Amino acid sequence: MSRIGQAISEIQTLESVSREDRWMNRIHPLSKLCLTVFYIVLTVSFSKYDLAGLFSMILYPAIAFMTADLSVRDAFRRLRAVLALVAVMGIANPFFDRTAILSFGAFTVTGGIVSMISLFMKAVFTVFAAYLLIATTPMDDICYALRLLFVPRILVTLLLLVYRYLTMLMKEAGRVTDAYLLRAPGQKGIHFRAWGPLAGQMLLRSADFAGVLYESMLLRGFTGEFRPTFRHSLKASDLLWPLGWASVLILLKLFPLVSVLGRLVTGNWN
Amino acid sequence: MNDLMIESRDLRFAYEKGTDVLTDVSFSLAEGEKVGLIGRNGAGKSTLLKLLVGLELPNTGTLRIRGIPVERKTLSEIRRMIGYVFQDSDSQLFMTTVEEDVAFAPRNYGFSEEEVEKRVTDALEKVRIPHLRKKSVYKLSGGEKKLASLATILSMTPDIILLDEPTVTLDPGNRSNLIRLLNGLDCSLFIASHDLDFIWDTCSRVLILSEGRIVCEGPSEEILRNGDLLRKNGLELPLSLIQRDRCK
Numbered sequence: 126m127s128r129i130g131q132a133i134s135e136i137q138t139l140e141s142v143s144r145e146d147r148w149m150n151r152i153h154p155l156s157k158l159c160l161t162v163f164y165i166v167l168t169v170s171f172s173k174y175d176l177a178g179l180f181s182m183i184l185y186p187a188i189a190f191m192t193a194d195l196s197v198r199d200a201f202r203r204l205r206a207v208l209a210l211v212a213v214m215g216i217a218n219p220f221f222d223r224t225a226i227l228s229f230g231a232f233t234v235t236g237g238i239v240s241m242i243s244l245f246m247k248a249v250f251t252v253f254a255a256y257l258l259i260a261t262t263p264m265d266d267i268c269y270a271l272r273l274l275f276v277p278r279i280l281v282t283l284l285l286l287v288y289r290y291l292t293m294l295m296k297e298a299g300r301v302t303d304a305y306l307l308r309a310p311g312q313k314g315i316h317f318r319a320w321g322p323l324a325g326q327m328l329l330r331s332a333d334f335a336g337v338l339y340e341s342m343l344l345r346g347f348t349g350e351f352r353p354t355f356r357h358s359l360k361a362s363d364l365l366w367p368l369g370w371a372s373v374l375i376l377l378k379l380f381p382l383v384s385v386l387g388r389l390v391t392g393n394w395n
Numbered sequence: 396m397n398d399l400m401i402e403s404r405d406l407r408f409a410y411e412k413g414t415d416v417l418t419d420v421s422f423s424l425a426e427g428e429k430v431g432l433i434g435r436n437g438a439g440k441s442t443l444l445k446l447l448v449g450l451e452l453p454n455t456g457t458l459r460i461r462g463i464p465v466e467r468k469t470l471s472e473i474r475r476m477i478g479y480v481f482q483d484s485d486s487q488l489f490m491t492t493v494e495e496d497v498a499f500a501p502r503n504y505g506f507s508e509e510e511v512e513k514r515v516t517d518a519l520e521k522v523r524i525p526h527l528r529k530k531s532v533y534k535l536s537g538g539e540k541k542l543a544s545l546a547t548i549l550s551m552t553p554d555i556i557l558l559d560e561p562t563v564t565l566d567p568g569n570r571s572n573l574i575r576l577l578n579g580l581d582c583s584l585f586i587a588s589h590d591l592d593f594i595w596d597t598c599s600r601v602l603i604l605s606e607g608r609i610v611c612e613g614p615s616e617e618i619l620r621n622g623d624l625l626r627k628n629g630l631e632l633p634l635s636l637i638q639r640d641r642c643k
């Protein structure tokens with residue numbers, strides 16, 4: 126399969142995973158969305174030197190991944206590009222922030238190193254939390270939840286259309302490059318001289334295609350609003366999961382797990 | 396007057412100024428009637444179908460669906476009555492799974508979830524693809540896409556179904572299923588195709604479109620047996636008729 130084909134099938138797989146009939150997938154999208162936002166805000170709010178506190182935040186993704194029966198390995202594989210980007214972002218910190226925080230003999234840990242690690246941890250945790258939401262909630266339902274939170278309809282519809290067109294666009298790109306490569310045997314990649322016409326073709330074709338798809342939606346009664354596929358309204362049991370986690374996370378924020386454990390072991394409460 | 400489903404008078408249409416695709420198209424289609432539209436490549440068959448659902452609007456002339464003129468402000472009413480199966484199925488399907496796509500129209504028309512569920516099941520069974528229900532639309536074969544497209548239209552139970560080259564990607568088995576299915580429907584059908592055998596099997600009346608106008612219309616029996624007329628319009632006698640005549 127071509128790389129584009131693989132990308133499309135990744136999106137498809139994730140989408141079908143989110144539609145499977147599992148316990149996590151059945152929780153109301155609004156609950157999951159709110160919990161995810163809450164978790165992200167809380168995680169980001171940790172001080173950049175508070176590694177111990179931040180570390181306890183791993184509890185939510187770790188347990189939720191297990192509960193949702195999602196593969197951590199697949200998640201790492203799918204998110205590798207994002208994670209690599211994040212790793213690059215923090216890499217300059219050690220050069221700017223050289224205040225020593227700790228030293229073990231000859232080895233000094235500077236503030237820069239700690240903040241680099243905490244930045245990386247924050248990014249990984251939040252990206253995984255977002256992945257968790259996407260892998261357990263179909264896009265239409267996330268958008269439905271956004272509407273319940275009074276996000277303007279036009280924005281939500283835009284988001285959905287972009288999501289629909291994304292796959293179309295990638296498919297179109299796949300077709301154009303396949304057609305090119307079939308008539309350019311023995312050539313690796315696309316010659317730069319063909320980039321211009323190919324990109325132009327792509328643009329025209331996908332604009333055209335987006336138009337036709339939109340027509341197809343109109344012909345079947347589309348009036349600017351997607352109907353959620355979600356069947357039931359918010360029940361008390363839907364609140365259990367987010368409220369339970371919210372309390373645990375607040376406790377973790379107030380009493381970091383690592384230092385509490387440390388104090389228990391050493392018996393030093395001061 | 397209202398038992399006329401489609402009524403087209405002196406229709407003229409051009410994509411680009413100066414080059415008319417349709418110059419003068421007049422015809423009508425009665426309730427429950429099944430009519431074939433034939434003509435060479437580029438004759439304007441797909442264009443005519445697009446005009447009928449208001450994807451394009453005529454430059455001059457009048458077009459009425461159940462007595463309602465096709466205009467910008469009547470489009471939603473018109474489209475509630477017409478189902479259009481695209482020539483290119485890729486343009487038709489846009490949701491992730493077949494099920495979602497078939498449920499798209501009934502959901503938009505505000506049916507209850509039970510009703511939507513029922514319509515999806517019915518439509519998939521009619522086109523005989525219940526096994527593809529959960530499948531991603533990107534992973535369907537060409538013929539499967541065609542059948543899924545048809546299901547997305549059947550689930551909205553329209554009064555008129557327009558089909559653009561419905562048999563192009565179908566294998567012989569599915570082609571005969573389609574014939575059986577279409578013959579069993581109560582709604583009006585308007586089918587654009589070069590597959591004259593298919594038109595012969597499904598339609599009672601035929602229109603020939605050429606150079607922007609309906610050059611000939613009449614019962615299938617009459618038109619599809621007229622070899623000279625067909626050849627003049629870039630078409631051939633249906634194979635089944637040739638064979639039948641040979642056997643005699």
Ligand SMILES: Nc1ncnc2c1ncn2[C@@H]1O[C@H](COP(=O)(O)OP(=O)(O)OP(=O)(O)O)[C@@H](O)[C@H]1O
Binds near residue numbers: 410436440441442443
């Ligand atoms: N979007 C467009 N812009 C400009 N011209 C177009 C467009 N679509 C079609 N045409 C032209 O209009 C004419 C009729 O096209 P149409 O697709 O209606 O033919 P058709 O009878 O359906 O042909 P086929 O049997 O090949 O499907 C053709 O000459 C075509 O080149």
Ligand SMILES: [Mg+2]
Binds near residue numbers: 440441442482559
């Ligand atoms: Mg056509």
